[in-house]
Amino acid sequence: MNTSAQQALTLAFIGGGNMATALASGLIGKRCGAHDVLVIDPHEDTRRRWEQQGTQSAAQAGEQLAGQRIWVFAVKPQVMKDVVAACRPFLTPDTLIVSVAAGIPGSAISGWLGGHKRIVRCMPNTPALIGAGASGLFALDDVSDEDRGVVQQLLKATGEITWVDSDEQIDAVTGLSGSGPAYVFYFLEALIDGGIAMGLSPEKSRMLALATLRGATELAAMSPEPPSVLRDRVTSKGGTTAAALGVLETGKVAATVKQAMEAARVRAGELAGEFAR
Structure with missing residues (x-):
């Protein structure tokens, strides 16, 4: 990003919880300074944590918000409508909206903002905390190529990104990568518990499980072969891996x-019906 773009890059996180923290950890110091960030959150402890990083903070939307070019809505779906309504008086034509609220379609956000359509829906995941996230992005009609470039450069600081063509595909991203870390952690727990059940110490079981998942994932990412081929290569007929896979199948x-x-x-779609009216 060039110097002038960096000078123009000011952000507001509306909601300062885990997802905002994950996104900001990849942005502050890389794409913008802490002083360029405004965090709006009603919880004093949350605001204090952000202020310790050098950001601005406020308990509720106010005039400060009008000066921030990009607004990132990082609140729960059930409060999104009210939060957007509170921010609407400070909206300008130049404001670029990024929403990470699961299940809330861009059309609903646009309606709550009086027809404003410079909106990008984003479904990130928590590994963004360490720059290893995976995010799906969907842009409404008024999002320009320049806007896309800004959002893309912002989100690339947190990991891999991909653009999709509809709100429905964002819901699919939610089912895969948005919720995906929980699936992996669930499997990781099972591996660790299985190792302990077979007599390994908790420390050794954890180390082996983590290294196995990390190594297998990195091998799959580096290999031109599909995972099915890689799996076959470690599965000898009648061997130990074949016995294990037989149980999984x-x-x-x-x-x-x-x-x-x-x-x-499906639940992401249901959230739209519950909270996007």
């Missing part, structure tokens, strides 16, 4: 994972 683990992802996608 009997338990229909792959089908269960797909069902879990679909449940998350």
Whole structure:
């Protein structure tokens, strides 16, 4: 990003919780200074934590908000409508909106903002905290190529990004990568507990489980072969891995994972019906 763009880059996080923290950790010092960031959150402890990083903070929307070019709504879906309404008086035509609220379509946010359509929906995930996130992005019609470039440069600081074509595809991103870290942590827990059950110490089981997941994922990312081929290469007929995979297949683990992802996608759509009216 050039110097003039950096000077123009001012952000407001409306909601200073975990997701805002994850996004800001990849932005502050890389794409903007802490003094360029305004955090609006009703909780004093949360504001104090942000202020310790050098950011501005406020308990509620006010005139400060009008001076921030990019607004990142990082609040729960059930309060999104009220929060957007509180911010609307300070909206300018130049304001670029980024929403990370699960299930709330861009059209609903636009309606709450009086037809403003410079809106990008973003579904990030918590590994953004360490710059290893995965985010899906969807832009409404009034988002310019320049706006897309700004959002893309911002979010690239937090990990991988991909643009999708609709709100429905953002819901699919929610089912895959948005909720995905929880699936991985669930499997990680199972590996650690399994190692302990087989007689390993908790420390050794944790180390081996973490290294296995990390190594397998990195190998898959580096290899031109699909995961199915990599799996076959470590599965000798009649061997230990074949015995283990046989249990997973009997338990229909792959089908269960797909069902879990679909449940998350469907729930994202339900949130729109519940909170986007």
